[in-house]
Amino acid sequence: MEKHKQENFHCEDFLSDFDFWTVDVADKLARDSDISGGLTESHWKVIMYVRDHFMKYEKGPAVVKVVKDCGISFKELCDLFPCGLVRGAYKVAGLPRPQGCI
Amino acid sequence: MSTTTNGRSYKAQKVIDRMGQKLTRQMVGSLAACVHCGQCTDSCHYVLSNPGDPTFAPAYKADRIRKLFKKHYDWTGKVFPKWVKAGTVQTDEDLEELKDIVFGKCTNCRRCTINCPMGVDLATFNRMARGLLCHVGIMPEGVEYVAKEQWEIGNQMGVLKEDYIETIEWQEEELQDEMEDPNARIPVDKVNSEIVYVINPREIKHDPRSVLDAAKIFYMAGADYTMPSEGWDMTNFGLFNGDDELGGAVAGRVYDKVEELNGKKLVISECGHGYRSTRCEGPNWAKKDIAFDSESSVITMLKYIKEGKIKVDKTKNPGSYTFHDSCNNARSCGLTEEPRELLSLVVDDFREMYPNRAENYCCTGGGGAMSMAEYRPSRLKSAKVKADQLSATGTKTVVTSCHNCVDGLTDLIGHYKLGMDVTQLVNLVANALVVDEKIEENRKIHSAETSATAAQ
Ligand code: SF4
Numbered sequence: 395m396e397k398h399k400q401e402n403f404h405c406e407d408f409l410s411d412f413d414f415w416t417v418d419v420a421d422k423l424a425r426d427s428d429i430s431g432g433l434t435e436s437h438w439k440v441i442m443y444v445r446d447h448f449m450k451y452e453k454g455p456a457v458v459k460v461v462k463d464c465g466i467s468f469k470e471l472c473d474l475f476p477c478g479l480v481r482g483a484y485k486v487a488g489l490p491r492p493q494g495c496i
Numbered sequence: 497m498s499t500t501t502n503g504r505s506y507k508a509q510k511v512i513d514r515m516g517q518k519l520t521r522q523m524v525g526s527l528a529a530c531v532h533c534g535q536c537t538d539s540c541h542y543v544l545s546n547p548g549d550p551t552f553a554p555a556y557k558a559d560r561i562r563k564l565f566k567k568h569y570d571w572t573g574k575v576f577p578k579w580v581k582a583g584t585v586q587t588d589e590d591l592e593e594l595k596d597i598v599f600g601k602c603t604n605c606r607r608c609t610i611n612c613p614m615g616v617d618l619a620t621f622n623r624m625a626r627g628l629l630c631h632v633g634i635m636p637e638g639v640e641y642v643a644k645e646q647w648e649i650g651n652q653m654g655v656l657k658e659d660y661i662e663t664i665e666w667q668e669e670e671l672q673d674e675m676e677d678p679n680a681r682i683p684v685d686k687v688n689s690e691i692v693y694v695i696n697p698r699e700i701k702h703d704p705r706s707v708l709d710a711a712k713i714f715y716m717a718g719a720d721y722t723m724p725s726e727g728w729d730m731t732n733f734g735l736f737n738g739d740d741e742l743g744g745a746v747a748g749r750v751y752d753k754v755e756e757l758n759g760k761k762l763v764i765s766e767c768g769h770g771y772r773s774t775r776c777e778g779p780n781w782a783k784k785d786i787a788f789d790s791e792s793s794v795i796t797m798l799k800y801i802k803e804g805k806i807k808v809d810k811t812k813n814p815g816s817y818t819f820h821d822s823c824n825n826a827r828s829c830g831l832t833e834e835p836r837e838l839l840s841l842v843v844d845d846f847r848e849m850y851p852n853r854a855e856n857y858c859c860t861g862g863g864g865a866m867s868m869a870e871y872r873p874s875r876l877k878s879a880k881v882k883a884d885q886l887s888a889t890g891t892k893t894v895v896t897s898c899h900n901c902v903d904g905l906t907d908l909i910g911h912y913k914l915g916m917d918v919t920q921l922v923n924l925v926a927n928a929l930v931v932d933e934k935i936e937e938n939r940k941i942h943s944a945e946t947s948a949t950a951a952q
């Protein structure tokens with residue numbers, strides 16, 4: 395599929411363009427992020443929250459916001475996204491790779 | 497492109513003029529001393545991972561900066577320009593090319609420095625060259641972005657104050673639950689504390705487990721400490737973009753807050769460049785005399801164990817471990833033995849990687865490289881030597897005292913499919929803590945309190 399082409403992925407794994415994101419792309423990104431068994435409703439809740447935050451503030455949300463606003467524990471977040479908030483949730487939500495010591 | 501009367505671009509002229517102001521005696525020594533013996537060549541991880549490409553050699557890269565010095569500031573360049581390979585920058589494209597060398601082909605790791613018989617310190621004048629380019633707006637986009645966040649918001653990840661406070665409160669609740677002590681605290685802005693504890697914004701923004709782990713250690717040690725509500729970011733992009741003003745502003749914020757709180761000692765969480773910037777370079781950049789002590793949290797944790805303030809049980813950390821020295825900790829600050837001593841106290845199976853200590857290879861994400869997306873493919877290619885060094889240890893987990901190395905190593909471990917985990921000493925120490933008795937005690941006190949309330 396066109397949108398899965400490597401050039402659309404910045405830094406090898408993160409999507410380079412937020413608007414390239416589709417549900418299919420999210421599925422592919424999920425497989426790349428060690429999420430086995432496909433995306434569930436609990437994943438989608440986090441993914442949509444992260445996307446929404448990025449659209450409003452052009453940044454991914456701090457982990458405290460994700461945990462509180464999605465009503466999950468940090469452990470549950472790590473179980474959903476084994477690669478963590480950035481390499482897991484941000485990535486599957488189609489955010490570009492964040493800047494800084496990451 | 498607008499040019500000056502001599503046909504040089506304004507930016508190129510500015511870089512040359514400013515170089516004159518930035519050259520220190522130490523840099524001039526380094527710029528003049530190279531005898532092109534080539535001994536530094538094999539010390540650089542870029543060379544070792546890209547055999548056959550001479551453009552990665554430290555002396556080659558250094559010569560791109562050295563030629564400017566020879567041409568414009570050294571008498572030999574004026575008298576024998578050809579012999580000493582004096583040269584200049586003419587256009588903005590020349591500056592872009594220089595940018596790709598000073599940001600994209602060197603992590604300022606200083607491994608070549610310690611292997612040079614003439615004492616040439618490439619990383620120091622490479623940093624200066626970065627600063628000259630940043631001053632005229634030529635730098636990787638990521639570096640510009642992060643520097644801006646640090647200038648404007650006060651921390652490199654743009655964490656808002658309310659998110660910082662909310663995260664600490666959240667971790668305080670976790671601490672109370674784990675310790676079964678509703679009175680357990682992570683104090684913020686407590687005046688006159690023995691310790692003011694400063695961290696890397698990554699700990700707040702993405703993964704607060706290290707905040708909780710440190711809090712558990714402080715709790716078990718009965719430490720008198722506080723986290724500051726401002727000036728809590730001990731990282732410093734001024735070290736990476738060569739801007740002493742930014743370096744001074746960021747470090748200055750930390751120092752001012754410690755003074756305001758009348759803290760006795762500044763404890764810096766595990767971060768190589770943060771430690772170097774805040775403890776070693778910062779006072780100079782900020783032009784400030786520091787009246788309080790400072791130390792790495794590695795030293796603090798080690799003291800707690802040695803003084804019997806905390807008890808640890810290494811069987812709680814099964815598995816095999818190796819230790820990666822951060823360049824800034826080991827080569828620039830000499831922090832090599834304490835982390836090993838601490839690691840040996842909290843794990844049973846510790847195996848050195850080779851080379852190690854001051855000779856260790858960079859995680860390949862140093863010098864701000866993690867924020868320079870455009871050089872990532874080349875960075876990962878240049879991580880081959882690091883990947884080989886890690887896998888030769890045959891261990892499952894690599895431990896490091898640097899947040900940036902955690903991310904650099906995680907990236908290359910994924911890229912080379914090494915299947916290793918990365919962790920820090922704070923996580924291992926917290927995990928090894930002997931807490932059962934304390935929790936039992938808390939449980940008793942708490943249940944006594946509950947029944948007393950019920951009886952009222
Ligand atoms: S080892 Fe020192 S003197 Fe020799 S080429 Fe390298 S920088 Fe120059």
Ligand code: SF4
Pocket residue numbers: 539540541542553554557601602603604605606607608609618619
């Ligand atoms: S400082 Fe490190 S990365 Fe830069 S040239 Fe020297 S060895 Fe290579």
